[in-house]
Amino acid sequence: KTLIYDNKMASATKEPSLKKLEYLSLVSKVCTELESHLGFGDKVLAEFITEIGRKCETVDEFDIKLKENGAEMPDYFVRTLLTIIHAILPPKRKTEKEGRKGNNDGNDNGPKASFPALNIGDTKDRVKELEKEIEKEARERRNNNNNNNDDDGGGGDREDDRGSRRGRDRDGRDDGLREEDEENRRKGYRGNRSDEPELYQVYKGRVTRLNDIRGKEGLVHVSQMATRRIANAKDVVKRDQEVFVKVISISGQKLSLSMRDVDQNTGRDLLPLKKSGDDEGFRTNPSKGSNNGSTTRTGLSGIRITDEDVGVPSRRPLKRMSSPERWEAKQLIASGVLSVKEYPMYDDETDGMLYQEEGAEEELEVELNEDEPAFLQGQTRYSMDMSPVKIFKNPEGSLSRAAALQSALIKERREVREQQQRTMLDSIPKDLNRPWEDPMPETGERHLAQELRGVGLSAYDMPEWKKDAFGKALTFGQRSKLSLQEQRQSLPIYKLKKELVQAVLDNQVLVVIGETGSGKTTQVTQYLAEAGYTTRGKIGCTQPRRVAAMSVAKRVAEEFGCRLGEEVGYAIRFEDCTGPETVIKYMTDGMLLREILIDENLSQYSVIMLDEAHERTIHTDVLFGLLKQLIKRRSDLRLIVTSATLDAEKFSGYFFDCNIFTIPGRTFPVEILYTKQPESDYLDAALITVMQIHLTEPEGDILVFLTGQEEIDHACQCLYERMKGLGKNVPELIILPVYSALPSEMQSRIFEPAPPGKRKVVVATNIAEASLTIDGIFYVIDPGFAKQNVYNPKQGLDSLVITPISQASAKQRAGRAGRTGPGKCYRLYTESAFNNEMSPTSIPEIQRINLGLTTLTLKAMGINDLLAFDFMDPPSPQALISAMEQLYSLGALDEEGLLTKLGRKMAEFPLEPPLSKMLLASVDLGCSDEILTIIAMIQTGNIFYRPREKQAQADQKRAKFFQAEGDQLTLLAVYEAWKAKNFSGPWCFENFVQSRSLRRAQDVRKQLLSIMDKYKLDVVSAGRNFTKIRKAITAGFFFHAARKDPQEGYRTIVENQPVYIHPSSALFQRQPDWVIYHELVMTTKEYMREVTVIDPKWLVELAPRFFKVSDPTKMSKRKRQERIEPLYDRYHEPNSWRLSKRRA
Structure with a gap:
């Protein structure tokens, strides 16, 4: 339609020069959006739309104004335009006439004006629609899996269990799907086809022979037969069986086929691939060259899946070799010293040499993508300064100086201790210490040297005070001679039992103050259960710590007279010890938050008790706001907030000035x-x-x-x-x-x-x-x-x-x-x-901590207006913006700051957003089985131990698990080895691995697997294709990328911060060019823990919103900051080449 407008520019020409630049920048941005969405970008039209947007407060008002002037645009585009306009020039700015009419309230520079991304309207209805879409996709995926399972036969215990749970009723599918299947069946393999096979087409074939796993090219590899892990191809197919296959790779006359991506009943392609040029709407990197020959699809996790990711790689990656290395290897081969098969460029498929074009592999320069999304325009770290949280009331006071001094003293003591260790090692005779330093010692020499190192370290690491404190027999505290009933009656709260129950009855919200040891944690829940509150629902009690939730539940179960997990149970992350008959449930505050995510009314509970609320954990603070809203909707719900400190007035004032119940303690002056x-x-x-x-x-x-x-x-x-x-x-x-x-x-x-x-x-x-x-x-x-x-x-x-x-x-x-x-x-x-x-x-x-998971949880509940959310102590807007920026880079938020389908699925996992993104990306990349294990192992902490008397043996055993790809793959190797030994305890003892940690990892893995089963996400193994696993890790932790520094160690890509690989890492001696780490640990240096080798091009492929390829015509920021070291004679001082150092 034709847009009617006046050919005039408003008061922008009268504004100061800086305001004029802002206005022109906004008009240019609107022109770009009009050109992208409508195909024309008229400047006068953009100015007119800008003026309308500046006068409108809401999207609906803006939409009405546009329609009045003859413009009908899509709702999403109207919202995008208004967000851009308000981000650069907030609506408070009016024309000169309106400004003179005077409304001084328009000069509002508060958080809502400065951070519009935190002031988006709540979208609870949209979140519910997302949940319905996800459930619909899960049902369709279940139907597809059922169809495949019916044709697989056998299939393994896990798949049988999953199939029985999900049901196999395919008759429930609607007619539209049946018609689509018939159409696909007609088009899939009965249509007119050329004699030559075409890429990504489905064909009907017959099994001619079965090969071992090594047979990959031109065949259906075992990893491409089904969605589950298969040990032998004979478990799925038999000779002369008719199957549907899809061509996933063509290499000369060799074909790579897949049965996994095809419905074996109808021949329908379950994962259709399309050319990258047809994939519109994907936010690409402008500086990245087009890849015309590749075929891609956008996966569940939002990343682009190429044919290399789907199929078995046809060629192994080449290691770039320098010219001297190639010449050296060539001479060794010619002389007969080096076998051709040992040459790095040898291709075992053709029994020949792989051709490496000179200079074909150029060094990739990656830098941060500073393009801001529409909803974060002018609010990120690229546009404004973000300072750390202020934790010192007086940064120049005596306490601040003492804290700084003590931090320096701690570092100094640590360095002295390390120097003492080195001195002790140097005191070892040189002929015994030489095998440890020798890179190629004789057999057994290094073992002896390491034993001597262990002797020295053992003597140093076990000081006398520890021997005196810990060298005695183990004790577990004093055992009380009173019965359980007598112990309960001796608690201070017992005398106030009737008053407490009456106070809960009379008040919907009650703050209970009592000193530690008064009995409030263990007794209040039992008193309310005896008073009949369990007839209307469960009594839930939150704890800030996992150990407290488990130990308190165990104690209450003993007093209640039941087994743990029956009437009294607990729920912590990755562990649920409750049952259908549970009426008293202890849990961490994070678990209750996840229950609200599923059921916002907590309909199963009659009483909620927030224990140890004075600790003010992040989950407790979010629960305050959510429960404050809930008690307005549920008048039958009782809320109890307990604290051991004297700040009860703050809790009472927050919860509608509720009453305070005090348990007097035994105190002395x-x-x-x-x-x-x-x-x-x-x-x-x-x-x-x-x-x-x-x-x-x-x-x-x-x-x-x-x-x-x-x-x-x-x-x-x-x-x-x-x-x-x-x-x-x-x-x-x-x-x-x-x-x-x-x-x-x-x-x-x-x-x-x-x-x-x-x-x-x-x-x-x-x-x-x-x-x-x-x-x-x-x-x-x-x-x-x-x-x-x-x-x-x-x-x-x-x-x-x-x-x-x-x-x-x-x-x-x-x-x-x-x-x-x-x-x-x-x-x-x-x-x-x-x-x-x-x-x-x-x-x-x-x-004071990262709000990524908290922001994602609130978004998943439809709460977008974070400034209006009733926090007891609101977090800083900068911290919320930083969290939203991270979620946007992960794909959990869209260009408008609203939750995406991927973000809703990420919220279902009790993991930090990078870990949940990593898990969902592994489903697309076909390595979810391995990533499940890696995440479970990371959650359990350190799995190795080094007894002081056997340090050398422990190090040797650990080194056997080292993987060249990184520490995450090392953890995977440990778990797989333990699994191959039937989860043996003695095996853990022999290999110096903590069996408790591995069992914990096994439990975590089962919990994550149950969530994946809920959404029918495939658990697929990548086999030996570690590239897929490393890509999945990169998809979640691209923030933690680091590049080797020419001088020393590494530097992070985000802040150019110097970091180092931890000595315990499998990569400590390798020092690859590019790595991704899981976390940083500060000791004498900033050490990277859990490091993995990556290819820098993955950063741009998997995180285009965060990284981009540097402009080849300009010098990158990293190169501008890089210090160039001059060459010098190794036998002279580094600066001896300077003229000032030479003699006259």
Whole structure:
């Protein structure tokens, strides 16, 4: 239609020059969009549309205005145009006349104006439509699988089980599908065809012979026979059987065929491929050359699948060799020293040499794609500065300086320890140390050298204080002589049982305050069950930690008189120990969040109890907002929020000023002592204070708060040495460390009372603030610091940072000294620092960590207006924008910032977005079986162990699993080897692998497999094609790409940050050019963990929204920043070539 408009430009010409540039940029952008979607890009027309958009607040208003002027455009295009207009020039800007009429409210520079991406309207209806589409696709995929399974015969236990669960009723398919099948059958193989086979056409054939797995070319490879993993081709087909096959690769006279992609009943192509030129709407990289000869399709994960990904590779990848290397190999072959088959360019298929064109493989230069999507225009890190979260109230104060100094001291102590290890190794006789340094030692020599290294390390790694603390027989705390009923009645909450039940009855929301050990976690749920609340639904109780959910559920099951998993159960990530009869359910807060994703009304629950709410985990904060909305819809639901701290007023005010129920605890007065001057080295000050208390104060145990394991170990070592130096005339001081990595049987020793005449000192992290109650503590030493996980949105990395604690945490620590009797709290900071440098409350987790998974979950619930979501403490807009930018790059969000079908499927997996994208990409690439295993192994942590007395054997066993492709493939090799040994425990012991970790990985894998079964996602094995696996890893973790630095180590692509491969990696000695890592670990350097070799071109192929090929006509940013090292004589100093260094 013809658009009617006035030929005039509005007030842009009267605006200042900067505003004019913004306006012209916007008009240019609108012109480009008009040209792309409508085929014409008239400038005057773009100006007129821009003026209309600036005056419209909503999409509907903009659409009406356009139609009034004679323009009818698609809804999605109208929304896109308005988003672009508002992103560059927000609607608050009006013409001069309207501005003079005066409405000063238009000058709103708040978050909604600055971050329109966070102000998108909620789309719960759209999310439900997405869910219906996904379910429909799953049903169709199930029908296809059923058809294939009927024809496969046999098929394996897993497929039989899956088929029986899904049913085999093909009669339920609609007539349209039947007609489509008939049409495809007619077109598929009965139509007029040429005699020569055509690529990606389906043919009816007959099995002539069956070959082993090695027969690939011109045949149906075993991996292409069915969607499941097949050990032998005879399990699927037999001689002279008629089958449908699809040609997936043509190499000369050789054909590669596939049965997996064809319906064996009808001949219908299940995965039709089309030419890349026909694939419209895909956002490609403008600088990337066209690939006219390739055939591609867009897969489930949104990545483009080429014929190389689908079929078996016809040629193995060539290693680029330099001219001297080729000449050397040629001379060796000619002289007969080197066999032709050992030459890297040998082709075993043709018994000849593969031709490598000189200079055909050019170095690919990859850089970040800085094109911003429409909904993020002007809001990303490319357009504005993004600073880390502010975790110091006063960055210039004494506490900030002390934290910085301690971080430097930790690094210095670590370097000293490493130097001592190197010195000890150097003390080994040279003739024994030589085999370790020799790259080609004689048989057995390196083993002897490594044993000597192990002897030295063993003596150093096991200090005396650890032998004294851990060398005794294992104990598990004191065993109570009271019965279960008597123990329940001795808890402080028992006296208030009736009052508590009545308070829950009278109040829909109730805040319960009680000290640790008062019994609120284990007793409240049982009291409500006895009061009859389980007749209307379950009683759910959330815990911030996995271990707490399991241990509390086990204790309550004992008191309730049932087996764990029956009336009382628990649910944590990758583990569900509940049943149909479960009425009391303990779970992590993340699991309840996933239940809301499935059922937004939590219709199965009558009571929800948020325990330990004072810890303010990210999941708890999101639950606050969701449950606050839910209790408005469900008047029958009861919500209980429990806390061990005194900030109950904040919880009460958030939940509609609800009532507070206080459980009085056994508290005694505590004397607070401050330092007169700031302490620069708080660790040394804490040790001096411990010695002072032990030598001068009356009996009573000491509790010291430190930040982490490394600090605690160093403090224990120093205390042990100082006590040893005082001799035996001083009373013994029992030193007991507590941190999360310590086994539970070791941690339980802190609960044992000290023998008469002795004193114990417990050196703990902030886990002892509220989660543990230790009797006998009279003295608390509080340096005022803790480690917090902080996310930097600019770098996209999490890091543990030593930060000052809050005033609330300081009060909580002081209260630990008043549980048994009157006590003292030694605060190693000034009273002024307490008042002026500490925040009143701790910074909640939601304001300092990565929000990728949280944003994806809220989007999956249809919540797009994140600024309007009722957070108790809202996260920074920059952190939300960074999360949305990551989700957009992964394909979870579209150009308008709305959830895609891929994003909805990613939200179903209890994984971080990169891991879930990696899993879904593996379905497209045909390697989901291996990726399932890799993800499960990553989730379990370290699987190897090195006993100090057998370090050499452990290293040798571990090296046998190393894969040249990377650490993820090494983890896969370990699991597959364990699986081949029927999941044997003795095998784990022989190979120095932790069997508990492998069993945990097996459970995680089963849970992920059940989610894939729910959506009927195929579990396919890639066999030995590790390229597919590495591509799938790249599809999820392309953010973590790093390139080898010419000087030393690697540099990340995103921030050009120097990083290094960890010494325990399988790639430590290989140092490939391009890698992708799973995470960074900061010790003496930034080390990359779980590293995989990649091809740089995959970054552009699999993440075109994040990477692009550099313009070959310009110098890339990396090359501009690269430092050029001049050549020099190895026998002289590096700078000896300079004129200034030469003699006159």
